[in-house]
Amino acid sequence: MSNIIDQLMQAFGDKSVLTGSSIGDKYKKDWSGVDGRLPIAVVRPTSTEEVSQVLSFCSEQSQAVVIQGGMTGISAGAVPQEQEIAISLERMNGIIEIDKESMTLTALAGTPLQVIQEAAEDADMYFPLDMGSRGTCTIGGNVATNAGGNQVIRYGPVRALTLGLETVLPDGTIISSLNKMLKNNAGFDLKHLFIGSEGTLGIVTKVVVRLYPKSNATQTALCALPDFPSVLKLLQQCYGSLGDGVTSFEVMWANYFDEVIDTVEQAQSPFKQYHHFYALIEYQGQDQEQDAEKFAAVLFDAMENGMIADAVLAQSLKEADSFWVIRDGIGELLSVMGHVVNTDISVPISSMQSFMDALEPALYKAFPDIKLRIFGHIGDSNLHVCAGTGLEKDLDAISAIIMGLIGDYKGSVSAEHGIGVLKKKYLHHSRTAEEMALMATLKQALDPKGILNQGRVL
Template identity: 40%
Template sequence: MNALTSLADIVGSRHLIEAEALRERPQDFWNNVPTRALALVRPASVEEVSAVLAWCNRNGSPVVPEGGRTNLIQGTAASPEAVLLSTERLNQFDAPDLGAMTVQAGSGVVLQALQESCHAAGLRFGLDFGARGSATLGGALSTNAGGFQALRYGVARDQVRGLEVVLADGTVLSHLTPYAKDNTGYDLKHLFIGSEGTLGVITRAILRLHPAPVTANTALLSFTDFDAVTRTLSRLRRDLQGTLSSFEIMWREFFEFNVDALCGGRSPLSESCPFYVLCEAEGFAPDMDDARFEAVIMQALDAGDVKDAVIAQSARQRDELWRIREDFEAEQELFRVMIDFDISLPLSAMDAFSREVDEALNTHIPEFLGLHILGHLGDGNLHVTTGLPTPERSDDLKALVYGLIAKHGGSISAEHGIGLNKRDYLGYSRSPEEIATMRLLKKALDPKNTLNPGKILQ
């Protein structure tokens, strides 16, 4: 009880939740098991985060940072003796700096709130994905999240100018620089972005912003072969003059499944094809962008690369097309024992990889319930999802797919992180020497192994 009293003294008694109450909430959005932890604390400042981490370090208590708890990798799973550190009260952010095109924000800021504030100022925060309404900035940075606009703006680390982090012993590293050029030694922020809270707890960041586009044009395209898809990606990148912001590919099985579930089987396109792409361009010339987009799509049709196309004629039609790509409720019902893979591959390997996965599942695990493949083609990221009637062969299925990823020189995690779920497969993408170096960094920055222990590295 004295231990919890000490923590309550740091954050205030209202902001400490004890073990018994925590057991009434699920571990995270995807795991409906009771939360196991000694306590949850909600610090409101970097000083309070520092004091909590220093206390945990002195007492040998594991500490697990929490953001929006929408991660897919059990990144916030805790042991009964761990202290959960929620960043929800670190949710302040400044007005965007219009001249520098930056904004300072706390790690507990919900992405959608930040996006809306920037939009109101005529600016764009270049990170966006489906969980925008609950995911926090700290969680996105700690996993180096990607999303729909990485093709144009890059992934999470590309949005960061400066960072404030608290180390395991409570030491505060604050380098909140708003400028792009800073060659003063090691760029420490990149150690913590993507480290999943295992090296330090992110508390604040200065983020780069972009001018907000004023036009948006969206089209759904179909293709009969994968090479035509990649040729069209190159064409749109060139002929849309840098305004292409999304190029989302869907294999036929996922597309037709969601069309059946969401549209009653009435596809926006007339013929069934092996591949579909939802593409979007956002620009700054209202008098030119619509016509240019339509002309470029027609050129791809005339060239024979695109089999069929539909261009959204209203915001409602745009939302309906995006819903086919973004809605996963029916998929979650189908794959009750869901096994999903968030991977990166060379574009040249994607078609062969998808065929080999399908063949391998049919040969070795014929009880699988389907194979849904989609992703952010412009940055080489695919999401591969399947399911089983029961969980017994889950490990066999994972080893099969991860083996094929390694064969084609891919990454086992493109944007979701490693956490617990992928920890045992890290060697499929990283060499023994790289993993040994990761261990050296972990030992140097967290010698007592109190920060999110067991995640990424055993």
């Protein structure tokens, strides 16, 4: 074991290779809360070529490695297992190029999402991928999990936003396909092998993403609704009246909304009465005055028809941000809920009501004291169900109930955070045996020694 560490140390030095007491706790666990093993070493490359060299060394000695980015995943995919070397991309951080004519941005994989958003803004363009972890998560991790975020219903997930990748295979081979074109059918589109593969097939080192023109006008509203059928009716009305200008449709159950208001210091409810559901809606257009009138008219009509019980239209960016503080309050809730199952799941929209009608009684029957905090994007079928009794011993049983029902309703056990370690035993609820066999064939073909993120996904 010391041979591979000595080899890495000799090649890269102690600034790039951390061992022993120099390895901080941040390399030990991600946002899943799973307490992993301390890696036997942490390698922090600064370039694709260095990643290639590291993997070449590790492949020669069949040394298992785990890939780490911003460590914001909730499936324990980046948590080190026994006798693994961690490859952290934290030093591969920066914008390589913004091509205004092609409307693309190229960045190193360790670049935080917020840095990419701000670089696009400075270039008078827009990168639409967004989520609460924007300041910490990295674009490489976003690609590895095919992240969706808050604006999927208009712009699609990372897969739709990624044009090109540079990737290093487990044996050190560099696959450089930094494509900038929307149309490129020259053979297999290899980037799709790596998008959503959770670092099991290769390490993404550079990413080319699409940029969009900046919107000149954004309308934001926080709506209170009486029941879930009204939520779905409002979603359809927004689609029908506002088209693809609807960028976000975030829904919060009262058990989530009220807990955030009570827990997060900056969060304040604009409503005086209790409501069962809340929807945060954003609409992007090009004419502030006309768009504001159109947006308000749609919401007024929904209120007249009983879909909306109350609504507040943001009159400033500050007020819009205050609505998003509520939606993004999950981080602070998790810190006070204790041991909790934090799921990221998908259910067909048409089945979502019946799924929740089955899930809540099942959980309360098994655990009468369970706490549920539910919210989701809804328009892209994504739900976040946070459930826990505060006791670690109950987590597996709670997960089994949720994941089993996901299978019954033809949903996905992972919407965008991946399978990692925690959801591996539930993958069969969302994938057939034939699909899983094909995944295993791809893994064997690209990583025959099984060194890369072993024990994750499959």
